[in-house]
Amino acid sequence: MKKVAFITGASRGIGRATAIAFARAGFDIAISARTLESGEEFEHSVRKADGRPLDGSLNATATEARELGAQVQVLRMDLLDSGSVQQAAQQVLQHFGRIDVLINNAVYQGADLNQTFMELQPDTLERIAQGYILAPFLLTRAVMPAMLEQGAGVVINITSAAGESDPPVAADRGGWGYAYGAGKAAVSRLSGILSRELGEQGIQAFTVNPGVITTETLKETIGDKGVLALSNQTAPPELPAAVFVWLATDVAAWDYQFRTINAQSFAREKGIAADCN
Template sequence: MKRPVVLITGASRGIGKATALAFARAGWQVAITARTVSEGQTHAFQVPTHNGQQLPGSLATTLAELQGAGAEALAIPMDLLDLASVDAALDAVLARFGRIDALVNNAVYQSHRLNAPFLELDADEWARVLQGYVVAPHHLTKRALKVMLAQGHGVIVNVSSGAGESDPPLAACDGGWGVAYGAGKAAFSRMAGVIATEFGGQGIRAYTINPGVVATETLHATLGKNGELARKLGAKAPELPAAVILWLATSEAAASWQKCTIPVADFSLDGDTLHLPSGPARRSRPDKRESTVCTL
């Protein structure tokens, strides 16, 4: 049997990059997408940093690390605001590998207006948020899902946010999230449950995860590399959500974790061993839970 293929969006840095490396180490063929092809590349809409510097990370850098790990990998430029590039990315994956066994929707739209206060949010920003958080992921997932259905199996993992599950603790102008980001993530968070309901009997599994606060390049750039706030928030390394995503994609035992938002903070990682949560179920977790240890 051919090695399975995963497509991971937004893999130039952070959770996406860590996830790509986790799948590569597990023996998967890995396709990655992002807007940033090479280090230092700029975009019309990007993360506003506290020091005005460009975020480190690129497709080229991640690809080099994947190849250094011995993975068969493919890097494809993709922009959520450009559906033609979304189509081209999946076309390239199918042309190279002929299949897709897992899709990780991790890429996000970013801009300095993303978390604008309610009265300052304009229609143009709304349109970009809906395109980046809802329309483009749906478009990519719909096309990938058709391939998976023809194969008779496939896994979809959507990386969402707590902003799609609850109200902000602070106003947007004071560091909380705005209505556009919260609404975009809320809509995105509904996608996997619908897929699981409609196609669960046809070999398809779909999950939504909330990674929580993760110590990514973006977090460092917005809060400061030595940010005391990040430590107070209990930021986890990106390898933890990466390990959770890999477990969801590879373990049959993960099937019961569908139709809920999975809090990554409930898991822990000790070397290559992923510890699953135990104890009373939360509203966002499945009803039944047993203590489990999974060695990756």
């Protein structure tokens, strides 16, 4: 029986690359996001400069993964809707009967995400709490009984520098705001709890900081000139995806729990290459 990886936020960016990487590694996959078809519009989303939605969709990701031989389940899931999150987990378990790897990649990306402290409103923090704390908790909690029954399971949570340190400059000058920093700080704490409490029952959990990744969102946020200026500090989405596969499949991965793994330096250390084909 093939193993199953469930990747959230898989319509584009790191999530899409991760789905393709696990399909290439021989997994069947479940993928979720809000965008089933390219061009769909949603409240609280990053857009192109002309107002159009970003490119990418779950169905496009699924087509690529199926060409690699994977069975793919496509699920529309909204992090800001707890019922949607819980239903997605139930559907994956009903369809495949198991989940071996959970990648908590999806995040809330509203335009208010990095407002300055004095501009920040309570409703933004409510969305952060829902998207960065409650949704990953609900999803992980929903799949955990199946992982425990299997006697094995891997959970990978995606953090960022904002969850690990203070911003280099103020939010209105290119740094991150309190809302995003608080959300990612919460993400950074989940894996260690899972490993400490459930590790003896076969659960492995990892916290990974991808670094600056040239996703569609980054390109629209900082533009081509910004990407060029950061070129020596960036990596394609396929690089963290390759790191996730290594963590989920290599027997040596156990030793990399209880820390934040910086994907780009880790890939260099382990000789992990991004497959961009």
